[in-house]
Structures are given as C-alpha cells and as structure tokens.
Amino acid sequence: MKNTPRWARWVVPLALLILWLGIGGTLGPYAGKLGEVATNDQAAFLPRNAESTRVLEARKAFETSPSIPAIIVWTADGSRVSAGQQEAAARAVGSLAGRSGIAAPPSPAVVSEDGLAIQAVVPLAPGLGKELPTVLDQVRQAAREVPGTSVAIAGPAAAQADLSDAFAGIDGLLVGVALGAVLLILLLVYRSVLLPLVIIISAVFALGLACAVVYALADRGVVRVDGQVQGILSILVIGAATDYALLLTARFREELVVRGDRLEAVLAAVRRSAGAVTASAATVALGLLALLASDLTNNRALGPVGAIGIVCAVLSSLTFLPAVLVLLGRSAYWPATPEPADASAEGHGVWRRIAGLLDRSPRRVWMSTALLLMVLAGFSASLPSKGVPLEEIFVNDAPSVGAQQTLARHFPGGSGNPAVVITDAGRIAEVRAAAEGTEGVAAVVPVTASGRPGPGAPLVVDGRVRLDATLEAAADSDAAKETVRELRDRVHAVPGAGALVGGYTAQQFDTQQTAARDRAVIVPVVLGIILLILVALLRSLLVPVLLVATVALNFAATLGVSALVFEHLLGFSGTDASVPLYGFVFLVALGVDYNIFLMSRVREESFTSGTREGVLRGLVTTGGVITSAGVVLAATFAALMVIPLAFLVQIAFIVAFGVLLDTLVVRSLLVPALIIDIGPRVWWPSALARPATAATPGSPR
Template sequence: MGTLRRLAGLPAGRVGKWAVIAVWLAVIVPLGVLAAGIGQAQDNDETSWMPSGAPSTRAVELTRREFPAARDSALVLVYARQGGLGAADRAAVLDDRNRLRALGDVTGPAPSADGAALTLTVPVPGDAMESGEATRIVARAREIMRAGLPAGLTAAATGPAASRADAADANGRVDGTLTLVTVAVVALLLLVTYRSPVLPLVPLACVAAGVVAAQAGAVLVAEAGVVVNGSGAALMIVLVFGLGTDYTLLLISRYREELAEHSDRHQAMALALRHTAPSVAASAATMALAALALFAADMNSTKGLGPLAAIAVVAALLAMTTLLPALLTALGRGVFWPAVPRRAAPGARTAHIWRWTGRLVSGRPRRAWAVAGLTLAALACGTAFLRVGVLDGGDNFTRVPESAAGQEVVRAHYPGGATAPVLVYVPARAAATAAGLARTAPGLAASGPAETSASGRWTRITAVLADPPSSDPARRSVEGLRARLARAVPDALVGGQTAALLDRDAAMDRDLAVIVPLVTGVVTLVLGVLLRAAVAPLLLLGCALLSSGAALGLSALLFHALGFARTDQTVLTLGFLFLVALGVDYTIFLMARARQEVRERGHRDGIVTALVATGGVITGAGVVLAATFLVLTITPVVLNIQLGLLVALGVLVDAFVVRTVLVPALALDIGPATWWPARPAPAPRPFGQPSGIGSPPW
C-alpha cells in the first residue's frame, strides 16, 4: 500500500513531476507512430458487423473459401420513367453500358415486366469491397449514369455495393469533424468552467495524449485478432474525451481546495491526488470491467467494442492521473490566471446553491427520495413508445441515401428482392433436392441455376425474393426456406442480405438478454469491493437502474418525436452499459467523499457535507460528459444519434436528480446501516461547510 501511495504521489513531487513529464514525452512519439495505423487496423468488412457463427456469417466465409469468384458484390443501376421508356431512354442506357465496361463486366439491360424500367449490373470485386476501392467505383458509375441523362428519366445506383459505399461515405465524412467538434465542445465548457484562457489547454493536451495512447492500444489489439471498425474507433475518441474531462474536473476541483489550504503547490497536489485518485480509479475499473462484459456478445461489432472501451478508459485514467497533475504542478498557480487560487481564498460563489440543496434533502429525506423516485418512474413509462428492431437501409440514415431510394425504384418495377438475392449453399450431393425446395418455396419469385464450387464439394443456388429484402414478408420467406432445407438437407446454409438481417436480429436480442444482467453483476461486485459494504452497492445499483429506465423512457419519447422508425438493439445494449457504468461513476465520487466525511462528522453531517462539497464539480462533469456524447448527433447515422441522445440524457438525469437528491436522501433515510457491515467510527463535530472552491459555476 505504501508503494502504491508513493507511486500515486509521484506526479506531485518536486522531482517526480519532471520524471512523469519526461516519460510521457519519451513514449508519445512511438505511440503516435503506432496510432497512425488506426485506419489500416480497422476491419470494416461485412463479417465484422455480423454475428459470429451465424448461418449467414458462415455462408460468407464459405463463399470466400469455395466460391472466390462469387465474392463480387452487385452494383445495380436502375433507370425508370413514369408511363414507360422511350427510344431515347433505351439509347442512353446502352451508351452507359458501353462506358461502364471500363469498371467491369456489365450485364443487362434487364427490362421490367411493365416496360418502364431497365437495370444494368456491374460486379464489384470482393477485394475492392474490403479495401474501400468500391467507393471510388460506385462514385464513377454514378458520374457515368448522370452524364447525358434524358430529361424525365429517373436513375439511381443501388444494390449491395452501392449500399456499402453510401454507408462508408456517411461515416467517413464525419470522422475528422467528430474529433474537431468534440475538442471544441470540451474546450468551450472548460473555458466557461474555469474562466481561464490558459488552464483548459492543459487538460486538452492530456486528453490528446490519452487519445493517442488509446488508438495505439487499438492497433495492438487489432493485430491480436480483435475486431476494430469505424464506429468503435469513433466511440473510443468520445470516451477518452468524456471520461478524461470528468477526471480533470474532479482533480482540479480538489486541487483548488487544497491550494486554498496550503501554500506549497506540491503538497496541495499530493493531497488532491490522495483524495481523488482512489475514487477515479474505482470509477475507471467499474467502466472498464463492465465494458469487457461485451466479450460475451455474439455480434462481432459489439464484441469488439469491449476491449476498445476498456482501452479508452485506461488511457484516460493514466493521462489524467499522471500527466495532468505533473503539468499542473510544474506550471504552478499561474495556470489558473486570472482566477488564481490563494491560501484562505473565499468559497466559490455558487456554494450557497449546494448548501440550500443539502438543507432541502436533509430536512425531509424520505419525501425527497420519494418525489425523485416517482419522477424517474414516471419518465420510465415513456418506454411504451419504444419500437425495437434492426436499423437497415435508409432507416439508419438521417437522409435517405441514393442506394435506398434506388431500391424503392426497383421494388416498384421488379420483384422486391431483385438486388439482394437469397444464396443457398448445400453439399453437392444434395443439390437437386435443394434446388427443388427453392423453386417451390413460398415467397421466392425465381430460382437461378445451381453452381458447383471448384472443389466439387459445395453447390450454390441463387433465388430472388418476391418482397423487398428488408421487409417482414421477405424475412418470413427466408425463415420458411431455412426450415424446409433443415429437414431435407441439414448441412444447408442460407445467406444473403435478408438472412443476415434475421441473424443480426436474433443475435442482438440474445446479446441484450445476456449482457444486461452480466453488466449489472459486474458493477455490483465492483461496488461491493470498493465500498466494503452490502447495503450501499445495492442502493447505488438500484438508483442506477431506475435512472437508466428514466433515460430510456425519455429517449423513447424523443425518438418518437424525431420520427425514428426503430431503435436498434445495439443502442439498448451499449446504452445500458454506459448509463449504468457512467451513472455509477458519480455516485462513486459522492460516496467516496461521504466515507471520508462520515468518519469525521458522523453519518448525517458527513452525507450532507459530501453532497455540498461535490455538488458543483459532479454536476459540471455531468454536463461536460453529456455534451461530449451529444457530439455523436452530428453524424448522419441514426444508431450513433440515438446512442448519443440516450447516454447524454441519462448522464444529465443521473447528475441532476440521482446524485443530487435520490442517493443522498436514501442514505440519510436509511442511516448508518447504509455502510453495513462496515462500521465507520466517526469523531462527531459540529457541522461545517467545506470551501467548495473550484466548483464549476453552473
């Protein structure tokens, strides 16, 4: 324990601070070189978003192994005119076909039965789909399609290749913007908080170092086989900024309190670290261990987020408990200019708000927690408006992409599944049986010829759905086909877009059912170890669950008002993780301070003192963290927007209601039994108000 304390106090030492800064300067360059490979480390292949071991995923893997030439994805160009195509329209399509041959072997034009549409199909190689070259191919095809288009002729690029390109374009446009906006939001809030033009630059530099360290860690785990995709990399940046800023506010707030009591800044920082580092470390441990519970997920994209989130938490913790205190100590009191804290400085100008809150909660604690609890329960009723389901196609974007609009054109003139066929894989010996079942299966408009693999072991049969691939009738058709094949050909695999949607839906339902109780158990155990109590962890967990329900209900009402068609199960899974783990953070900060105060003042005065002392900083941290997650709403991806709104609302509910009223009121009403079986041994003294210096001026 003594060694750990000495290490924790190293950044505050007269020599130690320079040693810490030197170590960071020595490692930041190699870490930066490693982090520069984060783009190449990302695996945005379709299987990285699919459930591991699912039939559709195994179908993709079998295609790569047995049908390498069939890895191509279709880029479908559809041309349509209301009332029927004319000679000029057909001539324009033929001209496009000739120019598109520079991109690949073009098939078509394929006419619709009503004579109002034609399609051209360009195969996009599998290697191009995995390398990102597909985006350039799709963009060039669209240029050719639009050049010389006759007036009144509608044209759109759709199909799997266009859908992937549109998704990549939507995510790619915001990668740099997301980071810049996050930096701007955090910088502005820190500037408002401390009213200093210099101080915000220090934590921002430390957060930047944390981001570099986190990205370097992501590259290393990617090399070890962990799936790292674009969404995970973006979420990691948000976590480092959000948590890093939270830890910053807690440390600087306590540092300013100690500067008001001690003239030696090294002693002040050592005391600040001694008081804040344990609760910050406990908070980080809770979040990291809860994130690692995502390893139990079936969805590859969800499973990969576990280690990425844990790495982000550890990077933020290391940067803010080593580099930040070392820099602050080295820069001295002048870093707070113009509001330089002096010894025996007066209390913060907003301290009276938290004194009033303390008196309000402690006056009638039972009424306080009852009102807060009923309010949260009422908000949770908003979950009745929640519509859960996989976000696919245009539903996952704020603006309908061209590929989704093109699918609607195809649907109007061709069988709904023309651009996304069902792919059936069976052992070659059962090809005839499977082909017969596919031809007579309900919901299939057509069945193509069988294709045998180069090894001769497998046969692939292509079938076209009568309904759009994302529709409920199409899903029922694929379920029926799978059931028929399972009885006659047990080794059969059914893949394709609709099959993948079915498997994703089932996997995400399963992940939600498994990860929610797993995260709950992990958080309960961590709280028990931290607080060395049995009652307090259950109290805090119950409050966190009620807060999560309220945030979900409030979010459901907001999603309904914004017109979102559905809420993806991934939003609920990740949202629960962040709401519970991050929400418990603030109660950890409160209760850790409460344990210190209870020993000196007794239970009642200790709880109220902790509430008043931490009120400003925790509320400020909640506002900053919520604003950081709200940055996700600038993306055009509905899943990111929903996750950002859900977590932001949950953090605000937790900071302003749960931490401020519900938890302290319950602790006061329950009394010293809150700490059972521990028995704090207080040395009571008259209730005294802490200085509160450094509390953000909200």
C-alpha cells in the first residue's frame, strides 16, 4: 500500500465522500418528509384476519356517507340540565349541518339518565388530515353557545387529532433530541472535536437514505408507515449507525497506532470489523423481518422498514466513515491524538480490574449475576399486556381522554364506542334478542336508512343489517372485552345468522389475542435466526447457544424490572399488547450485537493466546467501546420518551434499560465468566476447542 501512487490513495475515499455528500444533500430532506406518506389511522393497523377487521369492512356499506364521529358532551355547571340548555344544544349542533368538514347532519342532543349531561354526535368527513383541528375548533365553538355548561369533545375524531398532535414533533424534536444525546456522549467518551461530528454525520446520512427509500416504497403502497414506525426508524438508524461507527473507529485507532499508515489502518480496521458489524446488522434486520409473520399490520409494517434502516446504517458505517477516516487520519481524534506509545496500553484500568476479577473467580461471578437476573426475571409474569386503557394512551392530559372520561361518568361506559353486530336480515330478531340478553349490554339499536342507529326500520344492504350494542362497561375495560366475548358466543349460536361482532372493544380484544399468537410464532423464529448467524460467525455450537440463552435471560429480567417500574413509578395499569414482542425483537437482536462485538474479538485473540487469555484481552480491548455503544443506544431509544404516547414510552424504557443491563452485566460479567469457566471446549466443534491448537502462535486471525 505504501508503494501505491499518492493520487491513487485518495481516489476511492474522495469518490465515496462525494457520493455520500450527494446522498446527504439530495436525500437528507426525506427525513423530514416521511410524515407526508405516514398514516395514523389506527383502523389500518388491526389484525388482518380477525372478526373485528371483517366487520370494519362490512360496516362501510351501512354508512350513507363515510364519517368519523366527534362526540360533544356538555355538563351542567352545578345543576341538572334545563330544557333551555337542551334546546340550545340542539340548535348548536343543528347549526353545524352543511359546514365544511361536516359529513352529515349531527345526531339529536340527548340528555343523560342522571340529568347532568348532554351528548350529540357530529359526523366529520374522513381524510381531513391537517384540517381536522380546525374543524374540531368549529364544532367546539358552536357547542359553547349553550349557556351554563362545560364543553368537551370525545370520540374517534378527537382521539385522532390528539394522536396527530402527539406525533407533530416526530420529524424534528425526536431526531434532534437523539442526535444531541449521542453527540454529548461521544464528546465525553472520545474527548475529540471532529470524530463525534463525523459519526453524527454518518448517522444522519444513513437516516436520510433510509427515509428516502421508505418514502418511495410507502408512496407506492409497498410498505406502510405510521407515526410509531416513523419514530422507531429514526431511533433505530441513529443508534445502529453510531454503534457500528464506534466499533470501526475504535479498531481504526488501534490499527493506526500499530501501522502508522492511515490507509493501511483503515483497510485493516474494516477487514477486522466488517464481519462483526455485518453479523450484528443481520441479526437485527432478519429479526425485524421476522415480524412479517405477524398478523398485526403495524408489526408487519415495522419489519421491512426497520430492516431498510439497518442496511443503510451498515452502508454508511462501512463506506462513508472509512473514507473520512482515511482523509483525516490521526487528526480525527484531535486533541486526543493516538501516538505509537499507545500500542503498549492494555486498555482502561476499570476493564483491567474487571478482567482480574473474572480471572480469579469466574464461577462465582457468573453464578451470582445469573441468580440476580433470574430473580428480576421472576417479576416478568406480573407485566400485563392486555392493552393500555384509553386514559393512559397519552402520557400527558390529552383533551379527548378527559372528554371520554366525562362521557363515561354520565352515559353507559361504552357510549360512543358500541359493539357492532353485522347479521343476516332474516335473523335480526333472534340476533337482537341474543345481544340484548347478554350480560353487560346496555342497549341494542339497529342502524336505519338515515345511516345512524335509532328507532325505525333497519337498513338492509345485500341482505345484511347492522346492530349497535352499547356496553355498560367502558369500551377499553376488561369487563367490556369479556362482554364482547360473551356477545360473540351468543350471536354466533343463532343458526343461519352468520353474525359477526366488531367495534372498538372487539378490535382491542382481537389485537390482544393476535399479539399472543404472534409472540408464540415470532419469538422462536427470531431466536433461530440469531442462533444460525452466531454459528456461522463463531464456527461453534456451544457459544451461540450460551449467548442466545444469556440475552433471553436479560430480556426476561428487563421485563421484570419494567413490570415494577410501569406500575409503581410510571403509573401504567397495563402495557400495549405489542410491547413485549417489540421489546423482545429489539432487545434480543440488539443485545446479541454486543456479544458479537465481544466474542468475535475473543475468538480472534484466542487463536494466539488461548481461550482464557483471549477472553480477558477481548474484554479489556473492547470494554470501553462496547459500553459506549450501549450507552449511546440506550440514550437514543430513551429519546422516544419525548413523544407523549404510552406505547413509545414503554418501548423506550424496555430497550434502554435492557441495553444497559446487557452491556454492563451480561456482556461484561456473565458471558466472559461463563466462557472462562467452561474453557476451550466452549468452541466445540471448531479447532479452538483443542487447547494445543488454541494457543498456537500465528494461527489465522
């Protein structure tokens, strides 16, 4: 390499740099445009084959005009509702008919049984998008014309507006917080000015490329994106790209000290890091693609989108970053510039002391850490994954949540979110009787020709009719889900009716059941994928099994801690049904990354030093960079907490805490202590399992 003409040494790095500058300049803006092709319509993310999803499609035929209901609820100030207030409410909703954004005439104003509140349903046009808050403001303004009352708006339209508001800052705020946290950590770790900026730019370029690819695919309907997927993509790319960059730059520093020549150092660093980086990326990408086996559409959506992000992170880390390192050389680390004297350094003192502890008492270390993790894992059974109640979906005080609570205090708990029954018109009497006889059902009313439920002849479409069953319990409660289960059993038993039960509560119930099925299918698939990748990388059978077992134990311990934190510190009474699966895929796949970084170096060192010394050297040389990578990844996922949604807060805590637990305990103590205690036979059936071969100087690296 030293004999290569000077101009030739710069051609490829400059070409790569120009290429990535072009990618960043051209595609970078797509990181802020992904919201244009995102949808936050939660109906599009239901189980594909569930009964409630079939009802959702069938009920469209009974809508005279497609609409999203906004439910106005008035509460009298300190007294019962007067006749004048009811008349004023009727005039207020009547004045909305025909206005822009109003799909159909509002329903009559109805007084609650306790006489303290009034409700009316205003059907809004679907697809209002950014105009939805303006239309809701018009509705709210008209409703305020009722004297002596307080006004709130509940229902799907209000919830959709709050959801859009929650995701409003996802393009800028989330990415800004994540990048700011990463930059601060890198400045503290490297004590360098240029290198943290280079790593941040590498991550930003990867994110821009990923968003551009996803935008093109989503615009053509190939993939689906919602706010949750969009946020996770940003965090995943930034965290992964930074992790891969940390591993490469740490190895470049080592090689630069030994070799002196920057081009040779970069080539050696890439050659010796690429295997670990690509194997790590493959575990995450293939683990995400395993989500395609899910029956939940939003899980399926995250799979390919996340995999695209990981591929872009690898491309940036193994092409853009090496090119910049060649051009900058030692100056990349200024003012902490590596010097030849650093070649004799054995690593940070902390890691030398940890290595000494492992060398003295490996069995005591792995048994105590394993016991600690198993104790924490014991609490995982107390983590409920039956869904998040409506009042806890938003971390802050969302207006739609308060309005729904007000509505539930004065009207049946299921008001505004009835169970929807689609049945054969010839069996309507029997089905209605079966529904009315179901415990927990407050009322059953057919949808008439007006397109709304009420008295009169039912609307018949293709020989089918629709019944709306108002539940006594709140639509998001366990009692409501049990009522839906019983309701299905009763109406399904009516011969020849072909009855189906859907609606909000049924959707939540079906999602919960589908999520449980997904975990049973996807968890073994992900573990199998990771095991195969580790076997191929480490050329061993026993080490991969041990690594998979340790990350699985780490995941169980993390769930145990999460159960305690969610209930006693954060006040969550439940978790989203998809949280355990998302947490498993991210934490297990990403947790294996750090074990791959460690064990690939341990394997390399073991060829020349034997297994015991190889573990100690590998831990000392990689301890600092892997810990830094874990802290960076934890910080990036923690940034998801800026989006005030319980689902993202729960995912953020599980992944951030789990990564730190894996980095500081599993990878630093449990895994190396186990390997040392077992000895060379841990590499069976590879040549390293034979001690004489393992310590042979000059063995292939």
